[in-house]
Amino acid sequence: MKNKTHYFIFLLLTVYCLLLTAQAQTPTVEKIEPPNWWVGSSINPVRVLIRGKNLSGAKVEAVNSDIKVSNPKTSANGDYLFLDVTINENARVGNYPIKITTTNGTVNASFGIFTPVERQGNYQGFNTNDVIYFLMPDRFADGDQTNNNPAKSPGIFDRAKDRFYHGGDLQGVIDKLPYIKSLGATAVWTTPIYDNNDRLDNKEVYPDENGVKQPTTGYHGYGAVDFYGVEEHLGDMAKLREFVKKAHALGLVVIQDQVVNHTGPYHIWANNPPTPTWFNGTVEKHLNNNWQKWTAMNPRASYQTQARNIDGWFIDILPDLNQNDPEVEKYLIQNTLWWLANTGFDAIRMDTLPHVPRTFWEKWMSALKREYPKVNVLGELYDGDPALLAYFQGGRRGPDGVDTKIDTLYDFGLFYQIRNAFAQGSSIRGVSQMLAHDWLYPRAEILVTFLGVHDMPRFMNEKGATVEGLKMAQTFLMTTRGTPLLYYGDELAMPGGGDPDNRRDFPGGFPNDKRNAFTASGRTPEENDVWNHLATLGKLRLELEPLRRGRSLDLLDEEQQAVYARLTDKQAVVVAFNNDTKPATIEFSVADLKTISNGATMIDRLGKAKDAIVQNGKMRVELPARAAAIFTAK
Secondary structure, three states: OHHHHHHHHHHHHHHHHHHHHHHHOOOEEEEEEOOEEOOOOOOOOEEEEEEEEOOOOOEEEEOOOOEEEEEEEEOOOOOEEEEEEEEOOOOOOEEEEEEEEEOOEEEEEEEEEOOOOOOOOOOOOOOOOOOEEEEOHHHHOOOOHHHOOOOOOOOOEOOOOOOOEOOOOHHHHHHOHHHHHHOOOOEEEEOOOEEEOOOOEEEEEEEOOOOOEEEEOOOOOOOEEEEEEEOOOOOOHHHHHHHHHHHHHOOOEEEEEEOOOEOOOOOHHHHOOOOOOOEOOOOOOOOEOOOOHHHHHOOOOOHHHHHHHHHOEEOOOEOEEOOOOHHHHHHHHHHHHHHHHHHOOOEEEEOOHHHOOHHHHHHHHHHHHHHOOOOEEEEOOOOOOHHHHHHHOOOOOOOOOOOOOOOEEEOHHHHHHHHHHHHOOOOOHHHHHHHHHHHHOOOHHHOEEEOOOOOOOOHHHOOOOOHHHHHHHHHHHHHOOOEEEEEOOHHHOOOOOOOOHHHOOOOOOOOOOOOOOOOHHHOOHHHHHHHHHHHHHHHHHHHOHHHHHOEEEEEEEOOOEEEEEEEOOOOEEEEEEEOOOOOEEEEEEOOOOOOOOOOOEEEEOOOOOOOEEOEOOEEEEEEOOOEEEEEEEO
């Protein structure tokens, strides 16, 4: 009897173990990307990536005839399943199960069909009529304190620590949209809203004042762990849509910051990629980016020469996506279109342009324009060489046979000369010399000009920088060719050294701030001086068409004085600078300006210079030290 009991127990344990083993091998689904798509898209079928467990050898089947599934492919470890989903043109909005079957069981993945944001009033792009205001949501304004320390990601909010979350969010940006517009801005660009790591980052660390290495967080948005998620510290998808909708209601264009070069170091892919070639290298073995961007345009270079620049991991930490992997290519292209369809963004700011193969940009841009012809792209290439910048602007093929089709780029070449002249007090002629390179670009007139962004010390941190120099630089920015970009806080002459000091909180945007610089009463006299100057420039740019889309013509080029005109067939605006530390009297010809006649009285709209009378086709102008003037005919 005793032996029979032991045998029975043994059988029960065996069956139980078999059941546990079978259950452990049952397929599961954890995430589907993209989670949904729409009828009538330029991409059909859409390539879907499913992450789960025990998916090896899976067979897939659509339960509803509104979609079809095909071309499944699983990863070697069974954690990933790729498949094509074809959407019927008459498919209705809703969730559609995809049946996934292996030898160990069946599981359903839910794939949705949604209605995209309507075309009218969205996806409009930006142009030289616009003035872009750039901000970091986390450092701009805290409109919703309930998301400062979310349950999903506790313990990474602390305003006392420079690289932690500070509480700014999408609601804060929404609340301050009227402020942005009052400054003369017509477009808003924010840093990425992708979901970032939920815990402290102990891989990217920096020493404190005592030399002790301190962890960081993803407050900046560039370390995505979910390319289909909104960072919970900033809000959610509904709040993001509200932001875009309310910006549009105020006449503001919205630019989304996207990243296709890399993921964050804590993305689940880092140690478990969907394909063997998903990344360039592995966490354990990869190239370190050497920042030699010029190698991309070197017609003599082998790929070995270019590899560290294209395949290398940022700061030796950020996993570098391999856009030459067909599955990665499809994933990234679809991700871009999905965000636009869900939100109505008008344009894209694309991060780290030169560290991605140019062949990918051509494919990515072609796909973007097929779906959203008016959406344009501002590419970031952090380099002062105009030849390299021009090489990446779309409009012609390089020696590699590639046309990137990228609409426009930041004018980093001009940026350095602006800093040299107006901050450091070097010769203003360097600005003219850089503009002389405009012939290199397919379309120099649409480059985005700027005084600084979040990746370098602020203008006022430059040695020799003064408020007068900043105001001259702003005058140049708002009157020269291109689309001007303003970095939040520069309207206050905000100081700031290297990262993260250049990303200070906007005073008044956060609870218990001692003052509110969003209002005139909360600004210092110096801040109001700069703010009012910039707002005046915004009004003049709106009023005077030549400043937005006129031709440019240089009228004077001296060591510390420069004059140029912006021209349309109906009007000319003359802009003059004295970058010297003493007053200057300058004379120059305006004979080529057909809309300005002899005897015309030219008035400085900034009130810095006396009226000038055009005599014998010439203007004679007296300018104070470190000052600029904008002349129009009376």
